[in-house]
Amino acid sequence: MRFLSLESLPASSLLRVFCNAVIFFTLCQYNGAATTSLPFNETVPAVFIFGDSIVDPGNNNNNIKTVVKCNFPPYGKDFPGGYPTGRFSNGRVASDIIAEIFNVKKIVPAYLDPNLQLQDLLTGVSFASGGGGYDPLTAEFVSVLSLSDQLEMFREYKSKLKAAVGERSLEMMISKSIFIVCSGTNDIANTYFLGPFRRPHYDIQAYTDLMANSASDFLQGLYEEGGRRVGVVSLPPIGCVPSERTLNGDIFRHCSEPPNQAASLFNSKLSSLLDSFNSQFPQARLVYLDIYNPLLSIIQNPAHYGFEVATKGCCGTGNIEVSILCNSYTATTCSNASKYIFWDSYHPSQKAYEILTRLALHNKINKFF
Ligand SMILES: *[C@@H]1O[C@H](CO)[C@@H](O)[C@H](O)[C@H]1NC(C)=O
Ligand SMILES: *[C@@H]1O[C@H](CO)[C@@H](O)[C@H](O)[C@H]1NC(C)=O
Numbered sequence: 001m002r003f004l005s006l007e008s009l010p011a012s013s014l015l016r017v018f019c020n021a022v023i024f025f026t027l028c029q030y031n032g033a034a035t036t037s038l039p040f041n042e043t044v045p046a047v048f049i050f051g052d053s054i055v056d057p058g059n060n061n062n063n064i065k066t067v068v069k070c071n072f073p074p075y076g077k078d079f080p081g082g083y084p085t086g087r088f089s090n091g092r093v094a095s096d097i098i099a100e101i102f103n104v105k106k107i108v109p110a111y112l113d114p115n116l117q118l119q120d121l122l123t124g125v126s127f128a129s130g131g132g133g134y135d136p137l138t139a140e141f142v143s144v145l146s147l148s149d150q151l152e153m154f155r156e157y158k159s160k161l162k163a164a165v166g167e168r169s170l171e172m173m174i175s176k177s178i179f180i181v182c183s184g185t186n187d188i189a190n191t192y193f194l195g196p197f198r199r200p201h202y203d204i205q206a207y208t209d210l211m212a213n214s215a216s217d218f219l220q221g222l223y224e225e226g227g228r229r230v231g232v233v234s235l236p237p238i239g240c241v242p243s244e245r246t247l248n249g250d251i252f253r254h255c256s257e258p259p260n261q262a263a264s265l266f267n268s269k270l271s272s273l274l275d276s277f278n279s280q281f282p283q284a285r286l287v288y289l290d291i292y293n294p295l296l297s298i299i300q301n302p303a304h305y306g307f308e309v310a311t312k313g314c315c316g317t318g319n320i321e322v323s324i325l326c327n328s329y330t331a332t333t334c335s336n337a338s339k340y341i342f343w344d345s346y347h348p349s350q351k352a353y354e355i356l357t358r359l360a361l362h363n364k365i366n367k368f369f
Helices: 011-017 021-028 094-101 118-122 136-141 147-165 167-176 185-192 204-224 242-248 257-280 292-300 350-361
Strands: 047-051 178-182 229-233 285-289 309-313 340-342
Touching (some): 094 350, 185 204, 185 257, 204 257, 242 309, 257 285, 257 292
Parallel strands (some): 178 229, 309 340
């Protein structure tokens, strides 16, 4: 795996960031239109993202030998410039929108993007990898980056930035940054319900315990690396994504109940885990971000949110295509993805991400500070 080397950055960009703690934040501030007013007039210097395809801006494109990729059309057709980036949608994904809501920037790049500049690193990157999960087997099956790989990349990021800006600036920047963790859907949809290895040995109680224990280890690791303001995204109603309706729903393609029940069970464990973490570590601000209920509401009342299609994706038939099956050779694409909640059979459209992310963060921003 190839990682970005700071030594390759031009000296001028290193000079620009010199960075003593005082002017550090001024320089690193987002210059775009600030939209959210944050508590105590705080400025968030950076966002750091971990997890799966919901928040992967294209790490899987870069020297990762996996079929879980989407760096080809029609993915990205509504991204600025209209080109595929490796984001699993027609445009921006949840990580980009979260960074925008915290006034940091509009696009969060992939840590493995070989063209990153120092300024990109200073305002945050995503380490997420489509196809991964909390269960380490999930990433292993499809040869993508596990959460422990992602944490290792964050340690590497820190050692590079330490050389450029100094340890104290870096630590202060990290303690004020927003961390987002979004994982677990592939554990339930793929590893548990499709794969052969877990179901014979674990019932859903035991499997969601395994997931929650792994989430706990990861959050502990993030805390040890300095992460304090951490939003953890719940699981969605997995049984209602178009591919689950097709594979596991009834002939009318109703939502499949077992994955929805598993997701709810995990969510309640995750929520208590975050509560106990917050009482154990008074400096931590772990924030549970519910997407289960908002997404279900959007799916049940599409017209209320401006959508026309709730049960099929825009790409291809919309029933089954995802990743390599959604490409410009096999799949025709709907003309206006904004009418669809789902872009492919597994991932929301940009429009749905915009609505869902704002609903998930609604009334939650204060809890990070
Ligand atoms: C935030 O900034 C505004 C404008 O500078 C000021 O009026 C207000 O008192 C500040 N609020 C806090 C909590 O510091
Ligand atoms: C696409 O659909 C959305 C939602 O119905 C609508 O607001 C928008 O104007 C449409 N765009 C085009 C180019 O037709």
